Amino acid sequence: MRGTRRVRRLLWRWRSNPLRRHDDVVGAWIVLAVWMVIAIGGTLIGVQTAHTADKSFAQVRRERHPVQAVLVESTAPTVNMGAGTPYDQVRATVRWTAKDGATRTGRALLDPGQRAGSKVVVWLNGRERLTTEPTSASTAAVEADVFGAAAALAFAGLAFAAGRVVQWRFDQRLYDRWGREWEQLGPQWRRKTN
Structure with a gap:
């Protein structure tokens, strides 16, 4: 019974009522x-x-796909902003072999504190250009x-x-x-x- 009264109160504008106006x-x-x-x-x-x-x-x-690359220059250690943040990475030159067999170089974001000659993983886009790791x-x-x-x-x-x-x-x-x-x-x- 109480639920019926509540519904009637909520729907008062649609019920037949002598005081109801068209504007209501x-x-x-x-x-x-x-x-x-x-x-x-x-x-x-x-x-x-x-x-x-x-x-x-x-x-x-x-x-995007990962490629093994060699670090050409050492990466300097930086102040750690927090593990996994993009701000704790530095740009460094890397060398990798493209699909056609040609050797390419470029600058990629890498973890700091790595020595020249160490192997790293870099990401390439569909045009074989360096890019960031996908989400x-x-x-x-x-x-x-x-x-x-x-x-x-x-x-x-x-x-x-x-x-x-x-x-x-x-x-x-x-x-x-x-x-x-x-x-x-x-x-x-x-x-x-x-």
Whole structure:
């Protein structure tokens, strides 16, 4: 019984009621439409963004491949910013053999404190140019989910703001109409109360 009363209170704008105005129904539909756009649109945009980001990360993983290289110059030790951070690496010249058998050299980010002549692993892109190591599948999945959630929240924020603008314009129109009606009816009431 209590649940039925709660539902009736929530849906009062749609129930038959002598005090219900057409504007109440329109306002309720505006609110419902905004929340539906937020729920459905936000979900679709979030899922699509996460899927697209995941595909992009997978494409990068497919295009890049590791290659054994030889360090041409020693890497100087640096102040350690923290294990695994990109700031604890230094640029150094490396030499590797390309697929066509030619020897190539270039500068890559490597761990500090290594001696010249030591073997290192560098990453090449599809055009056989030095690049960074691609994001792992698990890290890429987390990043894709974060991008999807951010896109869904951004869309929800924009939809909510647009809904508030529509509701504000609707309310302003109502206030203006009520003001005009009061200007017509107000003088009649003053005569009766004086």
